[in-house]
Amino acid sequence: QTGNEASVDRLMKQIPSFMSEISVEFKIIVIDAVRSLCLKFPSKQTLMLNFLSSEVRDNDGYEYKRAIIEAIFDIMYHIPESKEYALSHLCEIIEDCEFTKLAVRILHLLGSEGPKSATPSKFIRHIYNRVILENATVRAAAVSALARFAVHNVELRERIKVLLTRCLDDSEDEVRDRSAMFLRILENEQLCRQYIANETVFTWASLERNLVIYLNDPAQHTAPFDISATPIVTQAEEAAARSPRTAAADITSPTLQAPSASASGAGASSSAGRAAPSGPEAHTAAMERIPELAVLGNIFKSSNPVQLTESETEYGVTCIKHVFPQHVVFQFNCKNTLNDMVLENVTVEMAIVTSDDEDTELLRPERVIPIQSLVHDIPGVVYVVYGRPNGISPTATFSTTMKFIAKECDPSTGEAEEEGVEDEYPLEDIDLVRADYMLPTFVADFTRVWDEVGSAYEVVETYSLTNVASIKAAVSNTIECLGMSPAESTNAVKDQAATHGLLLAGTYAGGVPVVARCRFAFSPASGVTMELSVRSDSAAVSEKVANAIS
Template sequence: MLALFLKRGHGGGSNPFQHLEKSAVLQEARVFNETPINPRKCAHILTKILYLINQGEHLGVMEATESFFAMTKLFQSNDPTLRRMCYLTIKEMSSIAEDVIIVTSSLTKDMTGKDDNYRGPAVRALCQITDSTMLQAIERYMKQAIVDKVPSVSSSALVSSLHLLKTSYDVVKRWVNEAQEAASSDNIMVQYHALGLLYHVRKNDRLAVNKMLSKFTRHGLKSPFAYCMMIRVASKLLEEEAGQLLLSLKISMQLLLCSYEGCFRAISTLPSLIATLAITTLLKTGSESSIDRLMKQISSFMSEISDEFKVVVVQAINALCQKYPRKHAVLMNFLFTMLREEGGFEYKRAIVDCIISIIEENSESKETGLSHLCEFIEDCEFTVLATRILHLLGQEGPKTNNPSKYIRFIYNRVVLEHEEVRAGAVSALAKFGAQNEEMLPSILVLLKRCVMDDDNEVRDRATFYLNVLEQKQKALNAGYILNGLTVSIPGLERALHQYTLEPSEKPFDLKSVPLATAPNAPVAVVKQPEKVAATRQEIFQEQLGAIPEFRGLGPLFKSSPEPVALTELETEYVVRCTKHTFVSHMVFQFDCTNTLNDQILENVTVQMEPTEGYEVIGYIPAKTLVYNQPGTCYTLVALSEEDPTAVACTFSCMMKFTVKDCDPNTGETDDEGYEDEYVLEDLEVTVADHIQRVLKPNFGAAWDEVGDEYEKEETFTLSAIKTLEGEGVSELLTFLLAPFRSLTGRLLGQSCSYCDNKLAQASKTQKSIPSPMGTRLDCGRQESILHSTVSGRQTFPEAFQIPPEDLCLLQDVSFLVHPP
């Protein structure tokens, strides 16, 4: 029998669709257009199409769309097998073909028909081609299908709802009542699917999940699958409760870890991972008094773990330094001992990062940390670390009490190291000469020796710095040695590339490049990609530059960090405004969203009326606003030329547009429309919109560069600050626009202790605090602007910029409490 079976061709595992060709199958698909329809032949062709798709064969959009439209004609046949094949093909081709919603009416008809064999598959196919914008149109049918008495129809609707939950959560969560009704079904699969839908809708609400479990536990379930799911949900809740219980035992665990034997046994565990976790746990839970003992214990075990785990320990020590800054001496010595030991690049970089962070946060540890780093670069094999330390020495070394002691370490790098490190050492030497006049002759001698170096980069740097320092001008030192370029490097690259594409007789203007602004928040250290991404302001510069009306406005000075909401989120129109500041103009970008699905807006503009000073020049409308699709319109405003200090202003805003009604289901729009308007909230322009943070690495040099003739001193009464106890000093400095890195406040009095006592005694009754503030401005017209902002709590960093390129620096803030 077996031989006869193989002889007839029924065995051997042959695949009848193995040698199919896409072009031949698509050619056969034209049979769908024939009349009368041959169900058996058409079903066979649909099987071939499904086979090609599942085998990874790529169908073009035009090919898939043409076959899909031809297949829709097969709904004229009532053959059950052919109809089921159509449902499967619709689901597979929904992501390939275009305009698949054409079969919505046919699927809806089958979904609400009397033939139960068609209803379940029709529900699944309809949900596959329906997006979030069309879901509301079939919401009534889905609710009816969920509570249908036919199990296959109800299960199909529940499973399809689970898939729709990922993209249309707000719509599906309204079907909870129907899902609860389906959960009481006698069919085991319907009950299981209903329970799954209820859990996924409520999984972010712990209380709702607990109530659901209590309800079904009390009433019982008929489906074993539903019981299994309840067990999984209950197990997950128990794990979360156990985790919260452990977190509540933090104080008890800290007391238990104070045992000496417990600490020793944890560290002496053989696996390196466990030992590392034990060390970091001790460092995180230890008190300030136990740091000395912990450092002695940990030092004997550091040699037994690998570099990967040593990095984790260094990170824990870094967190400990921030927690207990008074223990920086002990921690610094421990880090230096680790730095002298053998280790890889990542391990040494982690230690250097930790030491640098201690230096930046604790001024008392600066000289100790710099000395440790100087000894490290004497025998450092990593170029990146050596150049970074040299850069740090150039920044912080001249500010120490004895800066000359670092010159020997830096010049040794010029003599002994390779070209990258030598170039960094030359730059560091130049910074010492630019900030210390007593050392300048010695620095010039060293730079003259570097001029004869073998490397081009080292020679060029030495020659450049030598010529700048010989001029003995503070402005040149600040601009070319200490602060350097303050423009955005990616922006400079794009501007130079654009300049080469369009030949011009005019020289390249550096003022056309956006400034390198300081970050608004600390940024985590991550590995930089090969291509530098454009900043937010550079993206706005490119977008606005593409509009012809804005090309003559010059470089973009500043864009508001966050859009201003001019409407509530629940209103029919949502409008947000981003303010762009130029030298003599402002551009207001309005991002508008139409939340009405039965309307289309055309020629949308935001009409603005200023209170004073500003002049509206023109509007650029958004051509069309369809449902839930954002659009952008612009308003161009000129700044006041008569009064340059009148920068604050309030605009009354009104959105004007043409409304055309449309059908939400078909999208057909009426030919005629009518004019309408919508009142928005007022928009304020403040001084902060005209001031930008700029990078000034060397604050002292920037202060000296401005000059004494632009210095101004004012006195303010700050009634909002009631006391100077605790954090009162920090709050006062923040209120007075003080940059903490380069500015220190001082208490005026005979001595610190006497002044402290006097402050503490007077603060109980003091109602106002007069405070003199020294300010230097590069342009006299800015004085009233800056000093008028103190009462409005405008907070600025250590350097400001007011267009066009006016520099304001604050220094030497003092406060004196007068007796009542």
């Protein structure tokens, strides 16, 4: 926290002198500090990686070595130019790694990142050594890593197939089975793309819920189940979504009992007054319990929460935008921080302030689902539903005002007075933007998808991005503005880069696949310039996405 770039070299010379004198717990703290220091001063990454690599050779147990390897992984992820050097260090580490879990993790990373490096062939020897020298679990992981190199580096494929053939004589059936499977896959390019290069999975909770809805609706049985409506994410994103288990997530598992459209209105109000849901599946489950929202269909896209009040104000409000097939639902998560006040019949009034989109005139407010009672420190939810007929996707800015009846109450008992006063509380404006209609989609082979979509409806626009100071900032802003998923790790930008190419993929509302290529150039005189090329199956969608940059 107190170091600066000029003192890093001196600091790194001092750290090894006392590492042998402190406990493992403090060593882990030092390793985390070194990682943070490296992320703060990327130019010193070589020095830091040398230190981390030397420390991992100390015999200080699993937790210490895991912390070091995690630090190297973080440096690789956040500092793209360190990848080659870090991978070389990881190859040395697995040569003398006594912990199976760590060896498997490193081999998995080598299989994922090694084929994309400038000289992938130099990693093959280190990986194959694990097949010869390690236990069965590590050998199986090494076989999988070798297969990834064979798929992504065609020039190495025949040589790697020879190594995999040798693995057919392994004493462990798992190693033999993997080798036989990968040898079969490597004979067919389609199988390579489908089973190895493709790192996507369906969001399982969404898939299960869509199947439940399909099975419980006889009217849908006239057509096959449409799996394309289920979002696709990377395996890393799916794992990240599963890891933070919350109470809300635990109660949202779907059942074969479809949401009832005949539930009472009182039930809807009660649901709206419950704690704000967390996560896409939790949002869906919460809205399925409200009859007025259950009939809207499946959520296509949910935005991240947007703060509409200051953190220290008496009322806290955030907004999440949900896009449905024919509607947009604004979910206002409200919290009352006053212990001597109860808010009743809480609603949010919205009005369109500005819009350059002619479709905005067709947006119509349909209903507001209020919070019956908002007591101190127990959050509630207000839903505002807008219809978007024929699947239109307008952009607009809305003014928002929270309205309610305020009643004083006894903080000790929570009992409110009979009489209250009508009051309102102004909130920040909400922007409905193009990214709200775009679902990020992971693609393993961008070039193939780009060619498959074709140039029939390609739109090319050029922008001068005067509001950003670097290509790295321009890439981040473009991804956020379009709401698409970066392909082939093109979101990683080197510091002080003068040119860069960004590949993006997504699915627009209505199930329209969209791919985009962005070419960035930087000059001190003119700043950042971007050429954006968008392809889709719809001329209107291509035009809208290409003009979404602001």
